[in-house]
Amino acid sequence: MTLVATGTEHLARMGEQVVSADAGDVLACVGLGSCIGLALIDRRATVAGLAHIMLPAAPASGTPNGKHADHAVPALLEAVLELGAARHRIDAVLVGGASMFSFGTDGGQQVGARNAEAVHAELAKLRLHPRAEATGGTRGRTMRVRVADGRVVYKEAGGTEVELFSTPVGLRVAA
Structure with missing residues (x-):
């Protein structure tokens, strides 16, 4: 199913985040x-944010930015709170983290798995818990979030669109 909205589709490119309180928008x-x-996502406030996170953590000598989970996760939380989201109503949804590359002679550390672990760790620090996720595997994905109702869909490369997250406002999905 395609998320159709009367507003605009806003794309979060690598290292970027997008936020919206416009019910017509899709992120x-x-x-x-x-x-x-x-x-x-805070469905009751009609607020959503989406970050495209590339790496687990900024290097000690580098400047933190949206590419890194240790900066992107708290920055995204701050941005949705500024738009009127309430922390206790926020639902977190993750997509991606595929094993696309392997480094090292013994198979190395999988960047996708490390990214997923880092995002989970940052969410835990902020006392947020994922309500749904589609991570791992070996195929790339595209995800969309409809601001109006918080519905999240994703599509794997060569696959069909799958609804990942959609619950009535006020109903919490058990973690």
Whole structure:
């Protein structure tokens, strides 16, 4: 199913985040391979944010930015709160983290798995817990979030669109 809205589709490119309180908007991440698309959604307030996270953590000598989970997750939370989301109503949804690349002679550390672990760790620090996720595997994905109702769909490369998250407002999905 395609998420159709009367507003605009806003694309979160690598290292970027998009947020909206416009019920007509759809937020999207295209080409999530080892990257993680993280959606933070408050359906009651009609607020959603989406970050396209590339790496687990900023290097000690580098400047933190939206490419890294340790910066992107708290920055996305702050952005949705500024638009009127209430922390206790936020649903987190993750997509991506595929095993696209392997480094090292013994198979190395999988970047996608490390990204997913880092996002989970950052969410835990903020006392947020994923309500749904589609991570791992070996195929890239595209995800879309409809701001009006918080519905999240994703599509694997070569696959069909799958609804990942959609519950009535006020109903919490057990973690």
